[in-house]
Amino acid sequence: MRFNLSFKWLSLESMNMAIDLGTTSTLIYTKDEGIVLEEDSMVAIDKNTREMITAGKEVKEMLGRIPDNIIISEPLEDGVIADFKLVEEMLRFFIGKVQKRRLFIKPKVVVAVPSGITPVEKRAVINSIEEAGAREVYLVSEPIAAALGEGMPVTEPAGNMIIDIGGGTTEIAVIALSGIVNKVSIKIAGNELDDAIQTYMYDKYNMAIGKVSAEKIKKNIGSAHPSVENKEMEIRGRDLVEGLPKKIIINSNEIREAMSETLGLMKNAIKKSLSETPPELASDIVEKGLFLTGGGALLSGIDKMISKSTNLKVSVSEDPLRGVVKGAGIILVNINEYRDLLMDPNR
Ligand SMILES: Nc1ncnc2c1ncn2[C@@H]1O[C@H](COP(=O)(O)OP(=O)(O)OP(=O)(O)O)[C@@H](O)[C@H]1O
Ligand SMILES: [Mg+2]
Known part of the structure; x- marks a missing residue:
């Protein structure tokens, strides 16, 4: 009995995690505990030694009164890695925090990345996470993860449109049959x-x-x-x-x-995406409306603004900051069932 319990405690499964590595915040999900970490994607570095001092919420709390010997950095820019070494250190710090004393086990990780990521950027994300201690790394695009996390029927033939307004990117995607049929991604958010x-x-x-x-x-x-x-x-x-x-x-x-000008760019991107949607899927979208998530969905009146400019119904996530990590978590737990949703790491 005792052996079984400790065996479970050490099981590889329970160490696996899903990560939303966002421009503004990083979230980590584990099968047993759900969302275990939600922190700012920020690091504090020692100016002289260039070593990371701390990361996440402790850094956000320091803002505005930072000693001279410390530099604050946001190692992600527009959803992708701007500083490889810092992202790796930040992730190591976060993963260490989540794993507590179980550091010797290397987890399997599903990480959500922007849909417009290049192969070079994919490599950078995978390397950072491997260097931070992971055994296997799988990529899923943010809109797919968000749609799954919001309970949208992504594997069915009908079209679903999801708009994710984050800190660094606004991604608009039409999803059907487990794939992105069309997407518009702008670095305006x-x-x-x-x-x-x-x-x-x-x-x-x-x-x-x-x-x-x-x-x-x-x-x-x-x-x-x-x-x-x-x-x-x-x-x-x-x-x-x-x-x-x-x-x-x-x-x-x-x-x-x-x-208004910035919001106008978001409206244009949404209209562009609608105009590029194949007619049969567009008719599904007219019926179902648009679905809004990401931190930007919390801006008051944004649903009304989008609805007015598209003449479509707009639904807003109840928990817009967590949809992506929830969806990545669903994939992590059912990786075989959702293999089709994963991205090709080399293309
Ligand atoms: N109540 C609110 N009203 C308006 N904006 C908000 C609100 N709460 C959060 N935000 C904004 O949401 C953004 C962060 O959203 P989110 O956490 O989804 O981004 P991210 O996933 O880190 O970034 P990205 O997906 O672009 O990499 C920030 O710009 C933040 O200011
Ligand atoms: Mg995001």
């Missing part, structure tokens, strides 16, 4: 909305605000459609003319104006 807010504050109020503040403004009062309640917020920043700290009150309408 949540981060660009934050940039647009920073630029607006600069241009209109001569005010410099940090990236973290811009994101806060977006989350608190940002809106993508005029029907959403107009909220106000006090903003603190630095006056660019006088160099002194100042505070002003801004509202949702202004922030919508600030984001």
Whole structure:
């Protein structure tokens, strides 16, 4: 009995994990425990030794008051690896955190990656995860994982359209019969909305605000459609003319104006994807509507905005930050059943 229990505890199966390696956040799922890690894709590095000090939420907490000897880095850019060594160290840190004292067992990993990933980028992701301690690495494209995680019937013949607005990429995919029939992927997403807010504050109020503040403004009062309640917020920043700290009150309408060009690019990408969808699948989509996920789906009024510009029904995920890792987790647990959903690592 005792032998059986400890044997189970050490079983290879329970060490396996699904990873959503996102531009903004990394999530890890295990079969036994579900989502076990949800942290910012950020690392703190020692300026002198170039060694990683820590990663994830501890780094986010440091932002704004970082000592001189520390550099903060976001090693993923637009969904793909910008700094190979740092991604590997970050993953090693996260995987170590999840495995606790069971580090000697090498897990099998299913990792979700952007659908537009190049073969070279695929190699970089696989190498990073292997170097971080994995035994086998399987790739699945983010839209497929997200659709599966949201419970969409991805293996059936009818078309499903999913829109994933993340931090670095917006991916729009039509999925049927376990494959992506057509996709549009743009490197315009949540981060660009934050940039647009920073630029607006600069241009209109001569005010410099940090990236973290811009994101806060977006989350608190940002809106993508005029029907959403107009909220106000006090903003603190630095006056660019006088160099002194100042505070002003801004509202949702202004922030919508600030984001309008960027939101317009997202709308165009969605329309492009619809126009490229084969007619028989388009008719399924007209009937079912569009499905919205990723952190950007939390922006208030974005469903209304998309619905207005496409004349289609838009449903929003109930848990938009976790759909991708849930879907990758479903594949991990039923890898033989869902083999068709995996990406070819070499193409
Ligand atoms: N309440 C909210 N309102 C608006 N935007 C939000 C909200 N919550 C999170 N976001 C935005 O969602 C984005 C992160 O989403 P998500 O975690 O899905 O991205 P990611 O998977 O890390 O990135 P990617 O898929 O592009 O690699 C960030 O830009 C964040 O500011
Ligand atoms: Mg994502």
